[in-house]
Amino acid sequence: MSDGARVLAGVLCLVVLASAAVPAVAQSESGIGTVEVSGSGVIGPESTNGSIYLWSDDSVNVSVGFTDDPDARNYRVCLGANREEATRELDCGLEALPNGANGTAEFTNVTWPANATGRQGLVVELQKLSNESNATVLDRKTVPVTVLRRQGDVDGDGLANAREVGAGYNVSNPDMDSDGLTDGAEVNQYGSDPQDPDSDGDGIRDGIEIQRGTDPTASDTDGDGLADDVEATLGTNPTNDLTPVWLVVGVLLVVGVLVALGAFVRRQWREHASGLLNLGADGSSEPTADPEEVDGTDDPSPQTEVAEPMPMTDEDRVLALLREHGGRMKQSHIVERTEWSKAKVSRLLSAMNDEGTVEKLSIGRENIISLDGHGPEAARSPHEENASD
The missing domain is CATH 1.10.10.10 (Winged helix-like DNA-binding domain superfamily/Winged helix DNA-binding domain)
Known part of the structure; x- marks a missing residue:
């Protein structure tokens, strides 16, 4: 064999070995269908961001539906834990179905790697086995999961994850009702409802009440009969129970001023009217002549102002x-x-x-x-x- 033939044969061997060593996603009619995760390790329903929440110290069950490769004699379904491009194998199961058939792989009591928390990926692979050491990936699917510790606080709101799950709260939202108070502060400090922005129904958000120094769980903080929102409208102090007293005093003062003003105006009018009636009682006063009759012209002349009569003695x-x-x-x-x-x-x-x-x-x-x-x-x-x- 010539030297050129030996080199070409060596290259072909290297290509074959590399293909056997590195799994590849093959293009075939086989594939992974639905992936269902259940069991005590699952935390409630799937979140709005498409991630499934799991407890780090509890196991889950995984059910994988798939379609067989007509050309494969042996194949398997494997689970892996993926984070930052590094995949750790969780479990693999050998299956044998007639060529081209549909099947389901069931995995029970699957536990997540210790200390692997936060955003993760549950990797599901359908592999074709040519032999025990050579596997070709027919299909791969990654399911987003978020792994939590029970005593951790993933949203940093002051409530442990287990406590939020037990109460039905959102473990990924520190302020569920968007009232300006974290869920932990509402539960541990103020006693308000973290799922209701206005816990006492007085028309003022819980966070605003804390800023004003009022009680977010009482619609009438000072118990004076005026709701906090009414006092906010009036501009009075919702923490002072003497507000109604001051309001009554203020109303009485206003009424008193109005009455005194009315009496003053009435007295002035009476004195003025009395002076007009008594004017000319001695027969000395005469009606004022029309200015046009006095000078015989049509041009109006300014009228002389008549001083108001002095009160009679x-x-x-x-x-x-x-x-x-x-x-x-x-x-x-x-x-x-x-x-x-x-x-x-x-x-x-x-x-x-x-x-x-x-x-x-x-x-x-x-x-x-x-x-x-x-x-x-x-x-x-x-x-x-x-x-x-």
């Missing part, structure tokens, strides 16, 4: 009454018209008599009060005076 009221009654009245009639006391009228009339403003004349048991020049005639008897009045 007691003396003015007496003089006005006397003018209304022809300049003379009985003292008792003045008492009736003014509704003043007899003593006040007597003192006032005596002072006015001393000043000469009025004349006071006693006729019998009655006093006659008159203006200057309006006194009773001396010749008239008291009976005639009484009749004239």
